[in-house]
Amino acid sequence: xxxxxxxxxxxxxxxxLIKLLLGDGYQVIGPSAxxxxxxxxxxxxxxxxxxxxxxxxxxxxxALKRDSSSPELFSWAVGPASFKDNLFxxxxxxxxxxxxxxxxxxxxxxxxxxxxxxxxxxxxEVAAMxxxxxxxAGGPYQDPQAKSVRENSLVIAVECGYPAENCFCTSFDTGxxxxxxxxxxxxxxTEGEHRFLLRSGSDTGHHILNRLNYKSxxxxxxxARDRVIAKSISQIGKSIDAENTPSMxxxxxxxxxxxxxxxxxxxxxxxxxxxxxxxxxxxxxxxxLENDFSVTRRWDSCFDTAHSYIHGGSVRTSTASxxxxxxxxxxxxxxxxxxxxxxxGCGRCITWCPVGIDITEEVAKIAESExx
Amino acid sequence: xxxxxxxxxxxxxxxxCQLSILDCEDELxxxxxxxxxxxxxxxxxxxxxxxxDISLVEGSIxxxxxxxxxxxxxxxxxxxxxxxxxxxxxxIQALRNYADIDEYVSxxxxxxxxxxxxxxxxxxxxxxxVDLELHGCPVNxxxxxxxxxxxxxxxxxxxxxxxxxxxxxxxxxxxxVVAENMPCLGPVTSAGCGALCPAVKRGCYGCFxxxxxxxxxxxxxxxxxxxxxxxxxxxxxxxxxxxxxxxEFSS
Numbered sequence: 001x002x003x004x005x006x007x008x009x010x011x012x013x014x015x016x017l018i019k020l021l022l023g024d025g026y027q028v029i030g031p032s033a034x035x036x037x038x039x040x041x042x043x044x045x046x047x048x049x050x051x052x053x054x055x056x057x058x059x060x061x062x063a064l065k066r067d068s069s070s071p072e073l074f075s076w077a078v079g080p081a082s083f084k085d086n087l088f089x090x091x092x093x094x095x096x097x098x099x100x101x102x103x104x105x106x107x108x109x110x111x112x113x114x115x116x117x118x119x120x121x122x123x124x125e126v127a128a129m130x131x132x133x134x135x136x137a138g139g140p141y142q143d144p145q146a147k148s149v150r151e152n153s154l155v156i157a158v159e160c161g162y163p164a165e166n167c168f169c170t171s172f173d174t175g176x177x178x179x180x181x182x183x184x185x186x187x188x189x190t191e192g193e194h195r196f197l198l199r200s201g202s203d204t205g206h207h208i209l210n211r212l213n214y215k216s217x218x219x220x221x222x223x224a225r226d227r228v229i230a231k232s233i234s235q236i237g238k239s240i241d242a243e244n245t246p247s248m249x250x251x252x253x254x255x256x257x258x259x260x261x262x263x264x265x266x267x268x269x270x271x272x273x274x275x276x277x278x279x280x281x282x283x284x285x286x287x288x289l290e291n292d293f294s295v296t297r298r299w300d301s302c303f304d305t306a307h308s309y310i311h312g313g314s315v316r317t318s319t320a321s322x323x324x325x326x327x328x329x330x331x332x333x334x335x336x337x338x339x340x341x342x343x344x345g346c347g348r349c350i351t352w353c354p355v356g357i358d359i360t361e362e363v364a365k366i367a368e369s370e371x372x
Numbered sequence: 373x374x375x376x377x378x379x380x381x382x383x384x385x386x387x388x389c390q391l392s393i394l395d396c397e398d399e400l401x402x403x404x405x406x407x408x409x410x411x412x413x414x415x416x417x418x419x420x421x422x423x424x425d426i427s428l429v430e431g432s433i434x435x436x437x438x439x440x441x442x443x444x445x446x447x448x449x450x451x452x453x454x455x456x457x458x459x460x461x462x463x464i465q466a467l468r469n470y471a472d473i474d475e476y477v478s479x480x481x482x483x484x485x486x487x488x489x490x491x492x493x494x495x496x497x498x499x500x501x502v503d504l505e506l507h508g509c510p511v512n513x514x515x516x517x518x519x520x521x522x523x524x525x526x527x528x529x530x531x532x533x534x535x536x537x538x539x540x541x542x543x544x545x546x547x548x549v550v551a552e553n554m555p556c557l558g559p560v561t562s563a564g565c566g567a568l569c570p571a572v573k574r575g576c577y578g579c580f581x582x583x584x585x586x587x588x589x590x591x592x593x594x595x596x597x598x599x600x601x602x603x604x605x606x607x608x609x610x611x612x613x614x615x616x617x618x619x620e621f622s623s
Contacts, residue, residue: 002616018492019531035546035551036551036552037546037551039546058602060414060549060550061550061553062547062550062551063551064551079404080546080547080550080551082545090542090544091542092543101442150613166381185596192605226472263587263590264590265587265589265590266535266537266559266560266584266586266590266591267584267585268535268536268537268558268559268560269534269537269538269541270541270547270559272451273537273538273541273542274541282393284530285519286518286526286530287521287522287525287527288402288517288518288521289399289402289405289406289517289521289524298542299538299541299542300539301534302585304533304534304538305532305533305534305584306533306584317585318585319585319587351550352550354509354537354547354549354559354591354594355590355591355593356594
């Protein structure tokens with residue numbers, strides 16, 4: 001990679017960047033405040049960004065508020081929708097066809113060929129897309145859409161200046177600073193004049209920054225950025241012991257904590273749906289009324305009893321066993337399977353659990369139950 | 373082999389589920405092509421005698437006559453599918469099960485002496501063996517089409533058992549419990565509606581009845597935090613599927 005290029009931009013400069021990306025033919029997907037949450041949507045200018053919005057999150061709670069006097073564009077933590085469905089759509093038809101007396105015709109989905117830029121995404125999201133990308137397209141059998149997104153999309157990340165109460169990215173080195181997998185890294189600075197530090201993270205990013213007339217970054221811009229990161233790190237209160245948790249959970253499959261969780265757990269599957277790395281899918285073969293048939297894929301959840309259905313019945317019917325399956329996969333057997341932990345610490349499973357079950361607290365309780 | 377004979381029967385109900393069959397519109401001709409609609413008086417006066425290959429039963433059992441009629445239908449049908457909240461849980465009219473029926477009758481009718489009714493409104497499966505239940509108030513027409521298509525192909529129809537929450541997430545709805553502090557029965561209710569109410573920012577009314585392993589106790593604790601008092605909670609659980617959510621408000 002060429003040298004890192006670092007520039008400083010105003011809000012206007014961010015708009016110029018978005019316009020340049022659009023001019024290059026990218027579909028730009030970025031954050032926006034909609035339906036009282038931070039959502040992602042196709043954006044066309046800096047006006048689409050959630051200016052002045054901050055969120056407050058707690059287990060089972062999310063609220064967005066706006067300070068119209070604030071110039072900040074990125075003063076919030078992750079909303080409910082991750083970028084999972086960009087690699088792995090929630091529902092898709094894999095192929096469909098028709099049976100006639102003499103023939104079977106099959107029409108397959110068009111190959112995915114969009115040029116996408118993920119703009120303003122948090123470091124934990126970048127990490128999650130990498131984890132999911134390795135699952136979907138890292139081995140010998142590659143999902144075409146995940147492969148295309150993984151190889152061809154442009155990633156412009158924003159370092160996190162506003163972690164939420166449920167965040168624990170520092171446990172897995174997936175934030176608040178951005179690092180691997182980014183073409184451009186933005187840090188919003190409010191100390192002194194409101195500005196954005198932009199650094200290239202790839203050759204593509206370097207070339208894009210080269211085409212914008214940003215002021216060169218000064219040492220004080222870089223040190224202000226370092227203070228943003230240090231402040232974020234100091235605000236992150238939750239954690240999971242990444243080193244010891246995989247083996248600790250494997251030793252505690254009979255812990256009494258599982259049934260304690262099951263008393264509260266609704267087995268509704270919200271945690272798996274909002275998780276940016278949960279990849280379980282159900283492949284459904286259907287026939288219609290007119291000799292037509294289709295094979296579709298939709299997100300599935302290990303909390304659905306049918307998910308573990310095999311000949312003779314479901315393997316996991318109790319809520320305790322379903323929750324244990326989910327947590328141990330995420331934090332323990334994922335390591336056996338993919339050589340890394342399947343969690344990036346985004347905190348969505350805590351925020352969007354209707355009854356506020358906190359994975360970090362439950363891990364701690366299981367560890368504590370072992371030492372007793 | 374001739375076409376499969378389909379019959380549709382009505383018991384105590386509002387006819388909404390039968391209308392869902394007619395609401396299939398685009399697929400109705402294909403359904404009529406695939407099966408012989410032999411007995412469906414909401415649609416046609418032409419009635420072909422049984423036995424029937426598939427009987428769809430709408431409504432709950434509320435009279436002694438109906439309790440006998442459903443037994444006859446069972447004898448005359450190879451497969452019986454109960455459709456909708458009335459047929460699968462007794463429906464809204466099952467609220468009588470928790471009240472004094474005589475008091476209700478005298479309050480509603482000018483001549484209570486003409487009324488002959490059972491004290492309770494019960495599901496079809498309380499009286500006969502039912503082969504499949506399609507939930508909802510009304511049922512989802514896609515489930516009806518799936519039922520016919522699957523039956524003709526000799527496969528099991530795919531009817532979801534998981535929560536409405538999963539449908540919300542598949543659809544991209546924002547959770548109204550977490551982000552809007554609304555009372556919502558989605559986390560304990562069976563999917564099937566496509567998360568219709570949360571999509572328009574209304575809490576789920578639970579019209580598809582309890583999902584597998586519904587943890588109503590835990591949800592009730594949360595909904596109290598969202599401002600639903602005891603009375604409100606009882607009313608929520610005691611609407612379309614009172615007999616199925618019964619354990620919640622009896623405790």
